[in-house]
Amino acid sequence: MTDERHAAALPAAQGGEPVLTVVTGGASGIGLACVRRLLARGDRVAVLDLPGMQARMGELGASVSFYVCDVSDEASVRAVAERVTNELGAVRNLVNSAGIIQQRSAPESLDQALWDKVVTVDQRGTYLCCVAFGGRMARQGGGSIVNIASITGSRSVPLHAYAPAKAAVISISQCLAAEWGRSGVRVNSVSPGYTLTPALREAIDRGDRDPADLTRVTALGRMVKTEEVADAVEFLSSGRASAITGIDLPVDAGWLVGAPWTTYGGVPEARAGDGGAASSAGKGGQ
Numbered sequence: 473m474t475d476e477r478h479a480a481a482l483p484a485a486q487g488g489e490p491v492l493t494v495v496t497g498g499a500s501g502i503g504l505a506c507v508r509r510l511l512a513r514g515d516r517v518a519v520l521d522l523p524g525m526q527a528r529m530g531e532l533g534a535s536v537s538f539y540v541c542d543v544s545d546e547a548s549v550r551a552v553a554e555r556v557t558n559e560l561g562a563v564r565n566l567v568n569s570a571g572i573i574q575q576r577s578a579p580e581s582l583d584q585a586l587w588d589k590v591v592t593v594d595q596r597g598t599y600l601c602c603v604a605f606g607g608r609m610a611r612q613g614g615g616s617i618v619n620i621a622s623i624t625g626s627r628s629v630p631l632h633a634y635a636p637a638k639a640a641v642i643s644i645s646q647c648l649a650a651e652w653g654r655s656g657v658r659v660n661s662v663s664p665g666y667t668l669t670p671a672l673r674e675a676i677d678r679g680d681r682d683p684a685d686l687t688r689v690t691a692l693g694r695m696v697k698t699e700e701v702a703d704a705v706e707f708l709s710s711g712r713a714s715a716i717t718g719i720d721l722p723v724d725a726g727w728l729v730g731a732p733w734t735t736y737g738g739v740p741e742a743r744a745g746d747g748g749a750a751s752s753a754g755k756g757g758q
């Protein structure tokens with residue numbers, strides 16, 4: 473990235489012109505937290521989400537440009553990329569957070585239509601948006617893409633559609649990072665751990681995920697907050713990350729490092745007398 477490109481990628485809060493950022497799935501959960509964070513640093517934000525979802529954003533909905541788009545539909549994505557560019561100008565950052573999760577199921581009983589749906593939204597949808605917006609960024613000489621993957625993309629879990637789709641999101645990010653690097657486009661992924669969003673809340677409420685299981689194996693002993701994922705996304709899409717491309721950044725409260733310790737009885741409890749840091753982490757602090 474040349475100095476000029478670097479400067480152009482700086483958000484308004486760092487002294488540059490306000491940049492335009494597109495957030496898919498920005499009406500809920502992690503995407504919504506990203507929208508808040510990016511608006512706070514001074515970006516102009518366009519949200520791409522399903523029909524009716526703008527109402528879920530409450531008052532924040534008025535602060536963003538909302539576009540109805542099914543990210544798994546190529547025609548819909550192409551048309552919206554064209555509209556956003558014509559109506560709002562060049563897109564500098566893309567955050568792909570649109571996605572759906574699945575229930576645990578043995579592969580023999582996993583409905584193939586459901587498998588197709590998960591892969592189509594999570595993998596194909598991410599790729600389509602990358603191509604539609606990233607291709608323009610490459611031609612305009614710079615930009616940043618952050619794709620929301622998942623820790624399940626790096627480990628074996630009994631989610632036979634979702635986990636492979638998220639592994640593909642990590643791979644797509646790496647492939648496109650090399651493809652567009654010389655054109656000034658950085659592409660990275662963020663892999664959240666278990667984050668209490670409407671999607672995860674629904675899974676917990678229907679008994680498909682147990683909050684105790686979700687936190688027991690993490691090094692920090694807790695779930696992730698949406699704001700913590702948004703902070704990582706904001707960093708990667710900022711000029712502060714100007715030499716970072718093709719990485720996957722886990723934001724997982726230490727699930728990846730803690731899970732293998734179950735073989736040895738689990739991660740240790742807080743040391744006696746070590747109350748400060750450990751107790752605040754246990755309450756979702758530091």
Ligand SMILES: NC(=O)c1ccc[n+]([C@@H]2O[C@H](COP(=O)([O-])OP(=O)(O)OC[C@H]3O[C@@H](n4cnc5c(N)ncnc54)[C@H](O)[C@@H]3O)[C@@H](O)[C@H]2O)c1
Nearest residue numbers: 497500501502521542543569570571622664666667669671
């Ligand atoms: N919550 C977690 O614990 C967790 C963990 C790891 C990764 N993730 C990933 O984070 C992303 C956001 O998940 P979340 O938990 O915030 O879920 P969420 O359901 O709260 O938000 C997902 C958003 O994506 C939108 N969306 C779904 N399908 C779409 C489509 N075809 N086209 C356009 N928009 C669509 C939804 O309308 C919604 O606004 C997903 O990619 C998910 O896989 C979540």
